[in-house]
Amino acid sequence: MKHEMSKKLVLLSVIGTMVAMVFMASSLVYPHPLLLVLAMSIGQGIALFALVLYLLAVALDLQAGGPIYIPPEENPAVETPPAAGGGSPPA
Amino acid sequence: MFSIHTTEQLLKAIALASAVLSVLIGVWYIVRRPHLNRLTKSMLLLGLGAFPLIVSLTGNIASFEYTLSRPFCGSCHVMGPYLRDAEDPKSNSLAAMHSRNHKFGENSCYTCHADYQMFGAITTKQNGMKHLFKYITEYANTGPDGEGGPTIHLYKPFKSGACMQCHSATAKKWVETHGDSADAIRSGEMNCIDCHNEVHPLALSRRPATAKGGSK
Numbered sequence: 001m002k003h004e005m006s007k008k009l010v011l012l013s014v015i016g017t018m019v020a021m022v023f024m025a026s027s028l029v030y031p032h033p034l035l036l037v038l039a040m041s042i043g044q045g046i047a048l049f050a051l052v053l054y055l056l057a058v059a060l061d062l063q064a065g066g067p068i069y070i071p072p073e074e075n076p077a078v079e080t081p082p083a084a085g086g087g088s089p090p091a
Numbered sequence: 092m093f094s095i096h097t098t099e100q101l102l103k104a105i106a107l108a109s110a111v112l113s114v115l116i117g118v119w120y121i122v123r124r125p126h127l128n129r130l131t132k133s134m135l136l137l138g139l140g141a142f143p144l145i146v147s148l149t150g151n152i153a154s155f156e157y158t159l160s161r162p163f164c165g166s167c168h169v170m171g172p173y174l175r176d177a178e179d180p181k182s183n184s185l186a187a188m189h190s191r192n193h194k195f196g197e198n199s200c201y202t203c204h205a206d207y208q209m210f211g212a213i214t215t216k217q218n219g220m221k222h223l224f225k226y227i228t229e230y231a232n233t234g235p236d237g238e239g240g241p242t243i244h245l246y247k248p249f250k251s252g253a254c255m256q257c258h259s260a261t262a263k264k265w266v267e268t269h270g271d272s273a274d275a276i277r278s279g280e281m282n283c284i285d286c287h288n289e290v291h292p293l294a295l296s297r298r299p300a301t302a303k304g305g306s307k
Contacts, residue, residue, distance in 0.1 A: 010120070010127065010135065017139045018117040024150055025110040028103050031157050032166055033223055040154055047143045054139045061127055 002064035009057035016050030102153035106146045113142035158219065161190065164200040167222075169230045169237030172293035173200075185290045194257070207252045218246060243294065251276055254283045 020043045027039030095101050116138025125131045157163055165174030176182050177190040177199060190199040205215045233240035251260075259265060260277050275281040284290060 006127065013139055014117045014120050014135070017143055018114050021110040021113045021117075021143065021146060024146055025107055028106055028150055028153060031154065031163065033158075033163070033219075034227070036154055036158070037220070037223060040151060044147050047147065051140050051143065054135060057127075058132060 002060045006057040006060040006064070009053050009060070013050040013053040013057065016046050016053065020044070020047035020050060099153050099156040102149040102156070106150040106153060109142040109145040109149070113138045113146065116142070155216075158216070159201040160197045161200050162197070167226050167230070168235065169226065169233065169240065169243060171236045173291050176291060176293045182292075183289070184292050185284075185287060202256075203253050205253075207250070207256065221246070249282060249284050251279065251281075251283045258283075 023043035023046070024039045027035045027043070095104055116134055120131075120135065120138070161174065161177060164170055173186065176184055177186040179187055180191070182188075186199070186203075189195050189203065192199075195202045201215070205211050206218075208214070230237055230240040237243065260269075260273065266273055269276060272281055276283065
């Protein structure tokens with residue numbers, strides 16, 4: 001549950017940061033007073049909020065037991081044990 | 092071709108490069124959706140923490156530097172006449188003469204209008220926010236040079252201290268030419284612009300057709 005939550009938080013944080021970066025970069029390229037003030041206040045606010053969300057996601061992830069649970073079918077490092085009664089007999 | 096000649100341009104380039112890197116990391120995460128292992132977390136810490144921090148720091152400084160420049164002051168349309176006069180090589184107004192002075196250069200507006208005190212830069216920028224608010228609420232829909240809007244005026248009287256940053260009030264020639272007024276000017280009873288008043292001849296308040304706007 002916490003892993004899912006942290007995944008969502010990270011995604012939200014990434015989107016927020018991208019919006020903030022585009023906002024702030026545009027104010028540097030087109031430095032109109034209004035854009036500049038908005039970018040350097042709201043833009044930085046969004047970026048800061050996004051960073052807080054990311055740190056929260058990492059904290060949740062660590063609280064839930066370290067690296068996120070990866071289902072075996074998605075993780076090639078873990079082999080799925082053979083089903084009972086199935087598979088080849090030991091040599 | 093983009094070239095870097097000043098510190099402001101260098102800071103701007105660093106900020107833009109950091110913003111691009113941050114966005115690239117964001118795009119990489121959204122497209123690939125990697126598991127949150129140590130490598131991903133480190134990459135995201137760079138993209139969501141370190142690079143945005145660099146953008147904020149360098150961007151703020153670069154933006155602040157830009158706000159000191161004449162093109163920034165002239166970017167609101169009501170400042171058009173002031174800017175045109177200041178940049179006119181034939182004009183003999185005080186603004187134009189000082190703008191032609193190498194010491195003032197691109198920052199001629201700020202050099203004369205900034206508050207001359209310990210926190211002068213901060214109080215000046217606070218007034219800048221006030222300018223922006225007034226521009227949006229009172230001047231945004233005015234004519235090409237601000238016609239139809241209220242008369243533009245300073246928030247407080249222009250102090251001679253700004254002039255005396257360069258023009259010493261104790262220099263022999265100055266004392267000789269200012270005679271009896273010298274003490275009054277030094278004490279602030281008289282201001283330099285009381286006599287040297289051809290500062291911004293194209294200012295809205297000096298144009299009879301628009302003077303009816305009245306000052307606040």
